[in-house]
Amino acid sequence: MTKAENTTRQKIVETARALFHEQGYHATGMATILRLAGVNSGSLYHFFPSKEALLEAVLESYLGGLGPMLIDPVEAAFGDPVERIFGLLDQYRQALLMTDFSYGCPIGNLALEMGADDGDVARLIADNFAAWRDAIEGWLSAAFSAKDVDISGLTALTLAVMEGALMQARVAKKIEPFDEAVAQYRKMLGT
Amino acid sequence: MTKAENTTRQKIVETARALFHEQGYHATGMATILRLAGVNSGSLYHFFPSKEALLEAVLESYLGGLGPMLIDPVEAAFGDPVERIFGLLDQYRQALLMTDFSYGCPIGNLALEMGADDGDVARLIADNFAAWRDAIEGWLSAAFSAKDVDISGLTALTLAVMEGALMQARVAKKIEPFDEAVAQYRKMLGT
DNA sequence: TATTGAGTTGAATGATCAATCAAATTATTT
DNA sequence: AAATAATTTGATTGATCATTCAACTCAATA
Structure with a gap:
């Protein structure tokens, strides 16, 4: 599936992905997506029945891109x-x-903005988080499975550090909170 | 300052605070705020020149309420x-x-939704985070100042766990990620 | 080459958005 | 009581919102 996608569809999804990431979902108007993608509204609605459906396509593209774009490298x-975990944090x-x-974090942003939601969007956000979880859990298993460590709990803590450290640095507009949180997390892993 | 506030103003701020929290800022329309507050638009705009100014008032109320509503109890x-830290997490x-x-987290939600912002809103969000930081840092200092611990770093990690654990449980719609992350954090504090 | 259908055009739609304002009312001060 | 200021009313504004649609183009197939 998803082989050699239509180019117009691609352009729309990529433009929407960038705008949803930079401005958020509600703050992004369809008119802006159309203008930046260089596409007419009829074309967009030929591929996507609604703005929400477009968001779902964006979330699916994040899901599909997680491996090739982030994990694999x-x-x-x-x-x-x-x-590998600290490599991801360094990204x-x-x-x-x-x-x-x-x-x-595009997924974290959408997760908090769309928190009220309860449909396909919420499920796709959960799927994205689960995929992240799986990748990190795999690494932690490889590193600590022999020892007496709660891998699942350590995974939850790792994801929390990622999202929480990013949030703090972004709000404070300085890197220190991020570096400090990661340093503490590193020290914890060492013990 | 802020002595015995006007009741109409209060009603507006409290209604806006609830709606911004439940639905997000952009997803909340002024018409909804007005209807639920039982107030006419002219009254609202008598007190607040814009929707953004209302959001600023909400953020100021969070800042003022942090001590009496959360820290003090x-x-x-x-x-x-x-x-105390785990008491807060339990809340x-x-x-x-x-x-x-x-x-x-009302502040975390707004922080990620308004990430693009760069004005008074961003400053107020940063102020709120700073107030949280100060409270937690104070507690950690009281507990660990004697020992060889990076208090600032531990504070950053604590905040990250709070926000990150909350986010995960919310997305997964189950308490396990929260409990697991907190358990790991607790174990870390013990060592 | 005729037919079909996927893709595109772009103006138009009605709904909803935040915001305005002159007039009326209520509260405060003189 | 008169004057002034603060607050409220609520219809209205123009802008922007997501979405629609009939007409059109173009590529693939028969």
Whole structure:
């Protein structure tokens, strides 16, 4: 499935993904998506019945891109599972610095903005989180399965550090909270 | 300052606070605020020049309420500084369970939804986070200042666990990720 | 080449958005 | 009681919202 996608559809999803990430879902108007994608409204609604359906496509593209875009590169760069976790954290760190602290986790942003939601969107956000969980849990298992460690709990804590550290740095517009939280997390893993 | 506030103004701020929390800022229309507050638009705009100004008032009310509504009760209930932290976490836990996992941190929600923002709103969100930081840092200092601990880093990690654990439980619609993350955090504090 | 259907055009729709304002009312001060 | 100020009324505004649709183009197939 999802082989050699239509180019107009792709353009729409990628434009929407960028705008939803930068501005949020509600703050992004269809007119802006259409203008930046260089597409007419009829074309968009030929592929997507609604704005919400477009958001669902964006969330599916995040889900599909998680492996090839994030997990795989990190696994290629680092052999040690623990280093892989910090490699992922460093990706966030770089994104924060490069965007002057405007970068946020796309899934985390949508999760909190769409918190009220209860339909396909909520399910897709949960699916995305679950995929992240699985990747991190796999690494932690590889590193600590022999020892007496609660892998599931450590995974939850790891995700919490990622999202929470990112949020703090973004709000404070400085990298220190992120670095400090990660340093503490690293120390904890060491013991 | 802020002595014996006008009742109409209060009603508006409290209604807006509830709606912004439940639905988010952009998803909440002024018409809904007006209807639920039982107030006419002219009255609202007599007190607040814009929707954004109303959000600023809401954020100021969060800032003012942090001590009396959250910190003080927890400090009254628990003497031990570490227990106070877990008392605060338990407040979140109860809120999650009572709302069927729809409860989110009001400040965290707004922080991620308004991430693009760069004006007074962003400053007020940062002020709120700073106030939370100060409270937690005070407790951690009382507990660990003697020992060789990075209090600032531990504070950042604590906040990250709060926000990150809440986010995960909300998305997964189950308490386990929250409990697991907190359990790991507790174990870490013990060592 | 005729037919079919996927894709595109872009103006138009009604709903909802935040915000306005002159007039009326109520509260405060003189 | 008169004058002034603060607050409230609520219809109305223009902008923007997501969405629709009939007409059109173009590529694939028969």
